[in-house]
Amino acid sequence: MKRVLPGFGLSLGFTLVYLSLLILLPLSGLVFKASTLSFEQFWSIATGERALAAYRVTFGASLLAALINAFFGLVVAWVLVRYPFPGKRFVDSLVDLPFALPTSVAGITLATLYAGNGWIGRHLEPLGLKVAFTPLGIVVALTFISLPFVVRTLQPVIEDIEPEIEEAAASLGASRFQTFFRVLLPGIFPALLTGFTLAFSRAIGEYGSVIFIAGNMPLISEITPLLIISKLEQYDVVGATALACVMLAISFVLLLAVNALQWWSANRHQSRRTGA
Amino acid sequence: MSRLLRQLFLSVVAAGAVAVSPAFAQASLLNVSYDVARDFYKDYNPLFQKHWKAKSGESVELKQSHAGSSKQVRAVADGLEADVVTMNQASDVDFLVEKGLVAKDYAKKFPTNASPYTSTMVFIVRKGNPKGLKDWSDLAKPGVQVILPHPKNTGNGRYSYLAAWGYALKQPGGSDKTAQEFVGKLLKNAPLFASGGRDATTTFMQRKIGDVLVSFESEAELIAKEFGKGGFDVVYPSLSILTEFPVAIVEKTVDKKGTRKQAQAYLEYLWSKDGQENAAQNYLRPRDAEVLKKYAAQFPAIKTFSVDEVFGGWSKAFPAHFKDGGTFDQIYLAK
Numbered sequence: 001m002k003r004v005l006p007g008f009g010l011s012l013g014f015t016l017v018y019l020s021l022l023i024l025l026p027l028s029g030l031v032f033k034a035s036t037l038s039f040e041q042f043w044s045i046a047t048g049e050r051a052l053a054a055y056r057v058t059f060g061a062s063l064l065a066a067l068i069n070a071f072f073g074l075v076v077a078w079v080l081v082r083y084p085f086p087g088k089r090f091v092d093s094l095v096d097l098p099f100a101l102p103t104s105v106a107g108i109t110l111a112t113l114y115a116g117n118g119w120i121g122r123h124l125e126p127l128g129l130k131v132a133f134t135p136l137g138i139v140v141a142l143t144f145i146s147l148p149f150v151v152r153t154l155q156p157v158i159e160d161i162e163p164e165i166e167e168a169a170a171s172l173g174a175s176r177f178q179t180f181f182r183v184l185l186p187g188i189f190p191a192l193l194t195g196f197t198l199a200f201s202r203a204i205g206e207y208g209s210v211i212f213i214a215g216n217m218p219l220i221s222e223i224t225p226l227l228i229i230s231k232l233e234q235y236d237v238v239g240a241t242a243l244a245c246v247m248l249a250i251s252f253v254l255l256l257a258v259n260a261l262q263w264w265s266a267n268r269h270q271s272r273r274t275g276a
Numbered sequence: 277m278s279r280l281l282r283q284l285f286l287s288v289v290a291a292g293a294v295a296v297s298p299a300f301a302q303a304s305l306l307n308v309s310y311d312v313a314r315d316f317y318k319d320y321n322p323l324f325q326k327h328w329k330a331k332s333g334e335s336v337e338l339k340q341s342h343a344g345s346s347k348q349v350r351a352v353a354d355g356l357e358a359d360v361v362t363m364n365q366a367s368d369v370d371f372l373v374e375k376g377l378v379a380k381d382y383a384k385k386f387p388t389n390a391s392p393y394t395s396t397m398v399f400i401v402r403k404g405n406p407k408g409l410k411d412w413s414d415l416a417k418p419g420v421q422v423i424l425p426h427p428k429n430t431g432n433g434r435y436s437y438l439a440a441w442g443y444a445l446k447q448p449g450g451s452d453k454t455a456q457e458f459v460g461k462l463l464k465n466a467p468l469f470a471s472g473g474r475d476a477t478t479t480f481m482q483r484k485i486g487d488v489l490v491s492f493e494s495e496a497e498l499i500a501k502e503f504g505k506g507g508f509d510v511v512y513p514s515l516s517i518l519t520e521f522p523v524a525i526v527e528k529t530v531d532k533k534g535t536r537k538q539a540q541a542y543l544e545y546l547w548s549k550d551g552q553e554n555a556a557q558n559y560l561r562p563r564d565a566e567v568l569k570k571y572a573a574q575f576p577a578i579k580t581f582s583v584d585e586v587f588g589g590w591s592k593a594f595p596a597h598f599k600d601g602g603t604f605d606q607i608y609l610a611k
Contacts (some may be wrong), residue, residue: 050608219609
């Protein structure tokens, strides 16, 4: 079959080579290194008490951070697209700040702000809320660094929704609640899911900002990347790759699940439209 | 188009040649070092360059690389062409010995265990020492908050850990068992483990967390420079650990580059009067007795023990305490 667009072979070739060099090669090196372990060794590293605790902290905090951003990121994106207000461009560029800021700077700044004598921490401490050097601090850091992913994914999609659609819904008697949940959200949802996924995966791998605010106590506030570094500090490269492989496997399964969810929601949305 | 490409190619080759050529005329040494040695070698390198020029008539280019010590050592093992390594813990150099890059008997190739200067772990407390913290035993008491860098993942954390362990061991009736209990109690007083020495300092001085910061003696002076002398006191415990900073020639690199002579001289000069004075001026305890005497005001007498004496060297101490399953893990995983 002759394709209409030229250059398919060339661009596909580029894509494959590029992805192989950039992603598959390092990852296969990782798996290869870890495969020098026997299964028993691998299993005992992967399921050690500290490792299990670290998975819980890492994935739990990342999930929470991604959920928080899914909600507030949606609000921010909506406001930035829909409402004109003075200083909008300035606020808009603020969103990118977590992208640009070196993560360790973010970590140190957040730790200072949320410490017991910090600008924010000093008001939270009397309420019995300790943020810096607790697992909650990890959530704060991860929320900070992953915010732009949700906002930047949602903005173009929200821009594409014409206000007329809302007006039509309203004129046809939909309540505000219905307009949002039945008319607007289905259109935004796939992008929201993508933003959520990006934020989540970014948070899982984050190291630089977290170690400054986490407190790094074994079993309580140790993230998996810290355990990996700890293995490297012992010159145990193989052990480090074992943990990395576990992280990779869990992340891959989760991302696959989210993609499946997205595919399902897009399909449902599609079939509803065509079916109705 | 093709001419443009050819020109581009030629100019790249030419630029490469220009960049490489001085290496033939002038020897160049790369010193791969730990993080906080930056200031020390910034002062030391010009001293050596002057000395070498006077002695041999050659000028030598000196390049520095600083980062966390185990990261640095891994980079050298992976092919970073360091002529010399200057580290803050023997276990890091031992790793290079294992990889065949550094001579097995590196500690004997230079005087004083190949460590040109030493330091020790001391306590930084709040002004006036409101909790009356005098010795390691006070740090293990309930209600005291101790700030230190991660004992498993950082060099100064490990030294702090071993200092407390050695102290407990040397108390009447001290054994590994009592030492582990003691260190366990002390670590329970840590509200957090800082990610590194500087992070611990920031947490203690700026965020005002904790009653005591365990730190290198040399760090105390830097804190004074940064935060002023008024905010804290330095307390010398009855006994502490002697921290050594081993230096070594990377055999493989100097043979390949033909820089053995310069590398040898560069490290030897650390033990000269100038090198020792430079250490003292950077608040590191010089090995030279005369220089130490000259700067005595800055280095109060303190009883110390070395890792070799109490723990049989880093090659034993590291696996026993800091590898997975070592005493640090036992303290946290024991229920």
